[in-house]
Amino acid sequence: MPKLKLPAPPLPPGFPKPAPKRPGTPKQKPLEVAAEAGISVVDWVDERTSLSGGARWMMFRKVPKGTNWFYTLGSATMFAFLSQAVTGVFLAIYYRPDASGGAYESMRHVNDDVFLGEFVHGMHKWGSSVMVILIFLHMARTFFFGAYKYPRELNWIIGVVLLILTMAMAFTGYLLPFDQRSYWATIVGVNINGTGPLVGPYLSDFLRAGPEFGATTLSRFYAIHMMLIPGIIGALIGAHLYLVAKLGTTAPPWQKLPASAIDAEERA
Amino acid sequence: MPDRRITKSKYTADRGIPGAFEGETVTRRRFMTGTAHTAGAIAASAFLLPTLGFALGPIFEKREESWQDVGPVADFPDDTYVPKTISIASGIGEVGKSTVYMRKHNTDIDGPQKDEYDGFIALSTRCMHLGCPVSFKSAAQRFICPCHGGVYDFVGRVDGGPPVRPLDRFYTRVRNGQVQVGPRFSVNQELHRFSPRDPGEPLDGVGQYLYPSRPSIRKIPNT
Numbered sequence: 001m002p003k004l005k006l007p008a009p010p011l012p013p014g015f016p017k018p019a020p021k022r023p024g025t026p027k028q029k030p031l032e033v034a035a036e037a038g039i040s041v042v043d044w045v046d047e048r049t050s051l052s053g054g055a056r057w058m059m060f061r062k063v064p065k066g067t068n069w070f071y072t073l074g075s076a077t078m079f080a081f082l083s084q085a086v087t088g089v090f091l092a093i094y095y096r097p098d099a100s101g102g103a104y105e106s107m108r109h110v111n112d113d114v115f116l117g118e119f120v121h122g123m124h125k126w127g128s129s130v131m132v133i134l135i136f137l138h139m140a141r142t143f144f145f146g147a148y149k150y151p152r153e154l155n156w157i158i159g160v161v162l163l164i165l166t167m168a169m170a171f172t173g174y175l176l177p178f179d180q181r182s183y184w185a186t187i188v189g190v191n192i193n194g195t196g197p198l199v200g201p202y203l204s205d206f207l208r209a210g211p212e213f214g215a216t217t218l219s220r221f222y223a224i225h226m227m228l229i230p231g232i233i234g235a236l237i238g239a240h241l242y243l244v245a246k247l248g249t250t251a252p253p254w255q256k257l258p259a260s261a262i263d264a265e266e267r268a
Numbered sequence: 269m270p271d272r273r274i275t276k277s278k279y280t281a282d283r284g285i286p287g288a289f290e291g292e293t294v295t296r297r298r299f300m301t302g303t304a305h306t307a308g309a310i311a312a313s314a315f316l317l318p319t320l321g322f323a324l325g326p327i328f329e330k331r332e333e334s335w336q337d338v339g340p341v342a343d344f345p346d347d348t349y350v351p352k353t354i355s356i357a358s359g360i361g362e363v364g365k366s367t368v369y370m371r372k373h374n375t376d377i378d379g380p381q382k383d384e385y386d387g388f389i390a391l392s393t394r395c396m397h398l399g400c401p402v403s404f405k406s407a408a409q410r411f412i413c414p415c416h417g418g419v420y421d422f423v424g425r426v427d428g429g430p431p432v433r434p435l436d437r438f439y440t441r442v443r444n445g446q447v448q449v450g451p452r453f454s455v456n457q458e459l460h461r462f463s464p465r466d467p468g469e470p471l472d473g474v475g476q477y478l479y480p481s482r483p484s485i486r487k488i489p490n491t
Contacts, residue, residue: 100361183363188398188415195468197478202327204466209326211464211485214357214364216326 057245064251070145071249073138078237080131084169085234087124088226095176097222099215103178128170135163147250155243158236165233172225178218186221187213330484335441335448338370344388344447346372349404352390354438354449367393368438368449369404369411377423385491390438390449391424396431399467411435425457432470434459439488453487463487 011017028036046052063071094114096106110117139159142148148156175186190213194204209216280288280295294302338352349369357364369391373381381387391411393401400415410427411420419428424435434457439450454462456471463481465471470479 099363100359184400184415188400191399191467194466194479198480201466201469201479201482205327205482206324210329210357211331211466211482212357212364215359220323 058241061245061248063249064255066252066255067249068252070141070252073134073141074244077131077134077138078241080127080134081233081237083127084124084131085230087120087127088230090120091124092226095222097176097219099178099218103176103218107177107179128173132166132170135166139163145250145252149250152243152247152250155240155247158240158243162233162236162240165229165236169225169229169233172221172229175218175221176225183213186217327482328484333451333488335443335450337443337446338368338449339447340445341372341442341447344370344372346374348406349391351404352449356452367401369393370440370447370449383491384441385439385450385488387442388440388447389423390440392436392438392452394436394467396426396433396435396467397429402435423459424455425459432468432475433457433465433472436464437461439491451485451488453491461487461491 042052091110094106094110094117096102098106107121110121112118142156142159171186171189174189175182190204190207193207194200196203205211207217207220208214209220276283278293280292281290285295336354338354344350349371351367352370353365354368355364356366371389373387373389375381378386378389393403395402395413395415395418397413397416397418400413400418402411402413402418402420404410405412409422411424412418413429413431417429418426418431420431420435421427424437426432426434434455436452436454438452441448441450452464454465454471456462456476462471462476463486465479465481469475
C-alpha cells in the first residue's frame with residue numbers, strides 16, 4: 001500500500017472529481033498493478049530521502065494572478081541549455097581537438113558521414129543562437145516587469161553572470177569546428193580581449209596558451225567549452241531556480257491589487 | 269545601534285570553561301575548528317595551486333630566439349615587397365604558418381640603416397586592429413585589411429581605418445648569403461622598435477604603459 005500522496009491538482013469548476021475507490025473493490029487491472037509498482041518504488045526512495053517534500057516545494061508553488069506566457073522564457077532558456085548540453089556531449093563522442101587538421105576533419109566526418117551527424121551538429125550550432133536570444137528575452141521580461149527589484153536582486157546578479165558565461169560558451173565554441181571562419185573569428189576575439197588595458201595582454205596570453213595561436217590553444221578552448229563553464233552554468237542555474245522557488249514570481253505590472261489589499265496599504 | 273561587543277575576558281580560565289589552563293586564550297572548540305579549516309584549505313590548495321599554475325604557465329614561458337632562412341639575398345628587390353612564408357608556431361602544421369612581406373632596405377624610403385638587423389625589411393601580415401591578415405596591393409602601394417578596412421602605407425604606417433599602430437616587423441639578418449627572419453617586434457608611428465605586443469594595443473602616448481610587453485619575450489637588447 002503506497003504511503004506517498006501527491007496533492008490533488010486544482011480542477012476547473014464543473015469538472016467531475018475523480019471518485020475515490022470504494023473499499024473492497026475487487027481485482028486490480030494490470031495497468032493499476034503496474035502503476036502501484038511504480039508508486040511503491042518512488043515510495044521506497046522517498047521514505048529514505050524525503051525528496052517528495054523538496055519536489056512539492058519546487059513544483060507546487062502559488063503563482064500570482066496575471067501570470068502569462070512571458071513567464072516561461074526562463075524555462076525555455078533552461079531547456080535550450082539542456083539541449084546544448086545533451087547535443088554537446090554527443091558531439092564530443094566524435095570530436096577531436098587536434099589543431100593540425102584533426103579537428104576540422106572530425107567535424108567534416110560528423111557532418112558528411114555520421115548518421116544524423118549534421119542534424120545534431122546543427123542543433124548545437126543553431127541552438128546556441130536560440131539560447132542567447134532566449135536569455136535576452138527572459139532578461140527583458142524581468143526588466144520590464146520590474147522583477148529584478150527587492151528581494152530578487154541577487155537573482156538578477158546570478159542571471160547576469162549566467163549571461164556572461166553563455167557568451168563565453170559561444171566564444172569558445174566558435175573555434176571548435178576549426179575552419180577559416182572559426183580561426184579568424186577567434187584571432188579577432190582574443191585580440192579584442194587583449195585591448196583591455198594592463199590585464200588585456202595577459203588575458204589573451206591565457207586564452208591562447210602563449211604569445212601566438214599554438215598547438216594547445218584549441219584543446220584549451222575545448223576544455224573551457226565543455227567542462228569548465230558548463231559546470232559553473234549548471235551550478236548557477238541551480239541557485240537561480242532555488243531563489244525563484246524561494247522568493248516566488250512577481251505579478252505583471254498591470255495587475256491591479258485587490259480592493260482589500262489597497263485598503264490595508266492605505267491604513268498602513 | 270547598541271554596543272553588542274562581547275566584553276568577556278579573553279582568558280578561558282576567567283570564563284569558567286571546564287579544564288581551562290592558566291593563560292589559555294584559545295578554546296579547544298576554536299582550536300579544532302581552525303585546525304579542520306586549515307587542513308581543508310591545505311588539501312584544496314594541494315590540487316588547486318598546481319592546476320592553476322599548469323593553466324597559467326604558458327604566459328610566462330620563455331621562448332627561444334629562432335631564425336629561419338627565407339631565401340638568397342638576390343630574391344629581394346628594394347622597391348616592392350615579396351611574400352615569404354615562415355613558421356610562427358610549431359607542431360600544428362599549416363595553422364602555425366604566417367606570411368611576411370619582405371624587401372631590401374632602401375635608404376631613400378627607410379633612411380640610413382640602423383644596425384645589422386635592418387638590412388631587409390620584413391613586415392608582419394597581422395593587422396594591428398584585431399589581427400586579420402593584411403595583403404599588399406601593388407597598384408595602391410598599400411597594405412589593406414579585408415576585415416574592417418585598415419589601410420597601411422608602403423612602410424607599414426597606419427594610413428586609415430581602425431588600426432592603432434603600424435604593422436609589426438621581424439628582425440632580419442644575412443647568414444651565408446641567406447636572408448634570415450628572426451623574432452617579431454612592434455613599432456610606433458615613428459617606427460621606433462618596441463618589444464612585441466598584440467594587435468589592438470597602441471604604442472604611441474601612454475599606450476606602451478597601458479599595454480605592457482610580456483616579461484618573457486623582449487626585443488633584442490639595444491636595438
